[in-house]
Amino acid sequence: DVVMTQSPLSLPVTLGRPASISCMSSQSLVFSDGNTYLNWFQQRPGQSPRRLIYMLSNRDSGVPDRFSGSGSGTDFTLRINRVEAEDVGVYYCMQGTHWPPTFGGGTKVEI
């Protein structure tokens, strides 16, 4: 299975300042169709995961534009442009390129 490694485990942030989370995969996530099936999720305390970014860099409907995804091959980044209080939670990357789908271990974002 493809191993997804996130860093850091914990990310103290300052309101209004940028923040970024790294995710590395044990294999390239470029699929044979040329797409990269890398998703990012946010999980607030007591809630189900919520998909923020799909296929590397596409924001889901309703996701603020301060969130952005980038990267290529095996190296990926989720950026929060200016952190707001509601962004506190745990963030996960997930790959869907190789079977089975696998998740990173999570990064806890806290003020």
Add this chain to the structure above:
Amino acid sequence: QVQLQQSGPGLVKPSQTLSLACDISGDSVSSNSAAWNWIRQSPSRGLEWLGRTYYRSRWNTDYAVSVKGRIMINADTSKNQFSLQLNSVTPEDTAVYYCGNDGFDIWGQGTMVTVSS
């Protein structure tokens, strides 16, 4: 707007069978373009995909190696739902269980299942 609503017990005895259901609204379990997943989350294993079912002229299932042989995912078209059965559970199966769609953009509310006597 697709929504998923989970149901099932939160406590299961060791060696018994964990059974959960996921009701679908806004889509059909037998859609030829959809797939329906079960995922679990625990402190020790993180988020772990367990399996899926989907209909493409016939019903298909895929299961994670970690639970293969103990897991069954079925669809019930009359109820527009899909279900998870996990046999011979142990305390290591204690987790929050989620159902989700194939894009993982729709999740159920989660069910905390504790395996304990």
